[in-house]
Amino acid sequence: MVQPSVKMDTKKSGNDVDSGTSSSVEEGWTEWDETKARRKVDFSVLPLLFLGLLVFQLDRMNIASALTGGFAEDIGVSLDTINAGNQMMFAGIVLLEIPSNLALQKLGPRKWIAGQVLAFGTVASLQIFIHNKAGFLASRLILGFCESGYIPGAIYTLSTWYAKRELAKRVAILFFGMFGANAISPLLATGILKLDGAGGLHGWQWLFLLEGLFTIVVSFILIFFLPGSPDMPRPLLSPGLIRFDSNDRDILQKRLERDDNEKKGGAQGMEIPLQLVWKTVTHFRRWPHFISTFCLFSTWSSLTTYTPSILKSLGWDTIAANALAAVGASLSLVFVFIFAYISDKTNVRGGTVILAQVCFLITLIVAREVHPHVGQWSRWALWTAVNALAVGYHPVHNTWLQLNCRSPGERSISIAMWVMSAISGLMVGTQYYQAKDRPFYSNGLRIQIIMVSVGIVFAILQVGIYKVHNKRVAEGKHEADEDGQEPQIYVP
Numbered sequence: 001m002v003q004p005s006v007k008m009d010t011k012k013s014g015n016d017v018d019s020g021t022s023s024s025v026e027e028g029w030t031e032w033d034e035t036k037a038r039r040k041v042d043f044s045v046l047p048l049l050f051l052g053l054l055v056f057q058l059d060r061m062n063i064a065s066a067l068t069g070g071f072a073e074d075i076g077v078s079l080d081t082i083n084a085g086n087q088m089m090f091a092g093i094v095l096l097e098i099p100s101n102l103a104l105q106k107l108g109p110r111k112w113i114a115g116q117v118l119a120f121g122t123v124a125s126l127q128i129f130i131h132n133k134a135g136f137l138a139s140r141l142i143l144g145f146c147e148s149g150y151i152p153g154a155i156y157t158l159s160t161w162y163a164k165r166e167l168a169k170r171v172a173i174l175f176f177g178m179f180g181a182n183a184i185s186p187l188l189a190t191g192i193l194k195l196d197g198a199g200g201l202h203g204w205q206w207l208f209l210l211e212g213l214f215t216i217v218v219s220f221i222l223i224f225f226l227p228g229s230p231d232m233p234r235p236l237l238s239p240g241l242i243r244f245d246s247n248d249r250d251i252l253q254k255r256l257e258r259d260d261n262e263k264k265g266g267a268q269g270m271e272i273p274l275q276l277v278w279k280t281v282t283h284f285r286r287w288p289h290f291i292s293t294f295c296l297f298s299t300w301s302s303l304t305t306y307t308p309s310i311l312k313s314l315g316w317d318t319i320a321a322n323a324l325a326a327v328g329a330s331l332s333l334v335f336v337f338i339f340a341y342i343s344d345k346t347n348v349r350g351g352t353v354i355l356a357q358v359c360f361l362i363t364l365i366v367a368r369e370v371h372p373h374v375g376q377w378s379r380w381a382l383w384t385a386v387n388a389l390a391v392g393y394h395p396v397h398n399t400w401l402q403l404n405c406r407s408p409g410e411r412s413i414s415i416a417m418w419v420m421s422a423i424s425g426l427m428v429g430t431q432y433y434q435a436k437d438r439p440f441y442s443n444g445l446r447i448q449i450i451m452v453s454v455g456i457v458f459a460i461l462q463v464g465i466y467k468v469h470n471k472r473v474a475e476g477k478h479e480a481d482e483d484g485q486e487p488q489i490y491v492p
Contacts, residue, residue, distance in 0.1 A: 029251050037248040041161045041227075044242040046170060048226045049154040052117050053177030055215040056150050058185055059124035060089065060143060061304050062211055064325075065189030066204035068308050068318045074202055077133050083430040085140035086305060090427035092144020094420050098277070100149020101156065101416040105272050105409075109157045110228045110236040113150065118219035120146035125212025128205040151178075152415040159402060159411055160229050163255055165344065168399035172340035175395045179336060182329035182387075186308055186322035193318060230256065272409040280413040285469065285490075288462035289401050290421035293394075295455030296357060297422040299364075299448040300390050301429030307383060313439050314376050324380055328387025335359075335392035340399075349400035350463035350492050354456060356393035361452045363389050368445035394422075397459075403491045404466070466490035 063071070063082070072082060104112045123143045130136050155171060162170050192210055196203030225241055227233040230252035233244040244252070307328070312321035335356070343352040367382040374382070401418055405411040429451075433444040470489055472478055478487035 029247070033247065034251055034255065037244070037251045038162070038166070040242050040244055040248060041252070042170075044225070044240065045161055045227055046158070046173060048222055049113070049157060050174055050177040051218055052113060052150065052222060053154060053174060054181045055117065055121065055211075055218045056147060057178045057181035058188075058211050059120055059215055060147060061182060062185055062189065062207055064305050064308050065186055065193065065322055066207055067305075068312055068321060069189070069193045069196065069203040069207065071202075071204040074204070075131055075133070075136060077136060079435045081133055081136065082305070085137050086301065086430045087427045088137055089140040089144035089147075090301075090423045090430070092141045093148040093423045094427070096145055096148035097152060097420045097423070098413065098416045101152050101412050102272055102277075104149065104153040104156065105412060108228050108232070109153065110223075110226055113153055113157070114219055114222035114226060114236070116146065116150050116153075117215060117222055120150075121212050121215030121219055123212075124215055125209055127208040127212070128201065149416070152412070152419045155398060155402075155415050155419075156408075156412045157229075159415075160256070160408065161252065164403055167402060168340045168344045168396055169337075171399050172336050172395040175336060175391075176333050179329060179332045179391055182304055183326045183333065186325040186329075189308075189322045190319045193322075272412060276407075276409050277413050280410050281417065283414075285465050286401065286404065286414065286462075288458040288465065289397070290417055292353075292357075292455040292458040292462065293397060293418055293421040294425040294428075295451045295458065296360075296393060296425070297391075298425030298429035298451050299360075299432070301426040302433040302444060302448075303387055303390055305430065306433050307387060310383060310439075310441070311380060314379055324384075325387075328384035331384065331388035332391055335389055336395055339392045339396050343396040343399065347491075349396065349403060350459060350466070353393050353397045353400055354459050354463070356389075356396065357452060357456045357459060359392065360386075360389040361449065361456065364445060364449045364452060368442060368449065371445075372440045372442070400491065404488075406485075406488060463492045466492040 063086070067082065072078070100112075100116075120143060123139065123146050127139050127143075130139055154174060158170050158174060159167060188211070189207055192207045193203035195201070195206040198206065201209070223236055224238045225235050227235055227240060227244070230244075230249055233249060234240060308321045308325040311324050312318060316324060339352055339356045342355075343349055346352065363382075363385045367386050371379055371382055398415070398418060401414055402411055405414050432447050433441050437443045469478070470492070473487045473489060
């Protein structure tokens with residue numbers, strides 16, 4: 001049974017049902033009313049944002065399967081050019097991340113998110129015309145520009161619908177779209193690449209075309225059916241598949257106001273002053289979040305780009321390599337949800353992030369030490385384990401960051417910074433696996449082990465900073481700031 005949303009109290013467990021029930025009664029609605037309203041969000045907003053993130057990831061990672069279909073050879077580029085192109089894509093995302101989130105606040109998710117998906121779907125489908133190095137690099141950069149802002153925008157939009165204690169599992173489900181795309185992309189490629197030669201097109205051209213057109217279809221689904229926010233839930237061009245009555249809107253708005261101790265207007269037309277942007281960017285106590293995210297997420301770039309190629313180099317053909325690559329990505333969904341469940345159940349946010357990171361570190365160490373000494377199937381099992389645990393920390397880390405933001409505007413900018421950190425890590429990580437390091441990638445795995453270890457240190461440091469600050473507040477050593485706000489109590 002889903003528990004009712006309650007106002008967050010950092011001194012209590014995240015599962016205090018009694019206080020939530022009494023709060024609901026005081027507000028004039030029942031626990032059932034609140035659950036019903038929340039379920040409408042679960043079956044409308046969440047799956048649509050999930051679908052958008054799924055095609056987002058399909059369009060940027062299908063390059064991995066295209067490589068197994070001869071893409072690099074057909075356009076005459078080297079592995080170094082592929083790495084450079086991916087770096088340019090990630091750079092494009094980083095450059096426009098915060099401006100995109102500001103645009104989201106101005107235009108609202110109904111227009112901005114749907115428009116973004118249409119833009120990057122169009123660019124993705126036009127990749128069939130790439131025939132040289134310049135075209136490849138330009139297309140990756142433009143794809144990055146178009147994709148910038150989708151992830152922080154989607155996460156922030158969720159935070160305008162859900163109470164804080166409900167957020168970790170929903171963010172995990174949202175990220176199922178990204179990590180699920182890693183699982184289904186190789187499987188889709190096994191079928192699409194068989195079209196090689198049909199209509200005079202290479203298999204990789206069919207891959208870009210069909211997945212890009214699917215993204216464009218999804219953009220129109222969002223235009224017609226994505227609700228805006230609790231105060232303006234009607235989709236842009238239709239009444240919506242699931243409709244929110246006045247009672248639903250009242251419940252969804254008031255429970256979030258109770259959660260944040262302030263009136264909230266959702267993600268529709270909210271202005272974020274530049275002063276708040278600067279204050280959020282320079283909030284030094286949260287910077288270990290971003291450094292840890294940068295270090296850990298840098299390891300994922302090489303895995304998503306080269307796992308199918310690595311498996312092909314171990315002796316499998318194109319179809320089998322793509323199919324086997326999907327196993328680790330599929331298992332990652334299980335671990336993402338397990339760690340999200342632990343985080344919500346225990347309310348030990350930093351500890352759960354560190355646990356997930358340590359599990360990933362162990363698999364990397366085992367893979368590097370064992371990989372050269374075992375057979376083909378054992379090597380596949382090692383790569384599968386690495387991929388399965390590569391991102392388990394990611395959604396719960398985002399929720400941990402959000403729980404330590406005070407206002408919706410601060411949360412929006414912090415999420416953008418967190419995604420910028422992650423994407424910057426991906427940009428660096430494209431260089432971890434080099435052609436000269438084949439077939440065991442010992443140097444690449446060593447770099448990944450170092451980066452994960454550094455990330456864990458900064459996650460531990462973040463917990464320590466929060467605990468020390470909370471102790472000083474309890475001792476009366478921190479006073480209200482210039483705006484009259486009481487000292488913040490963090491969730492360690």
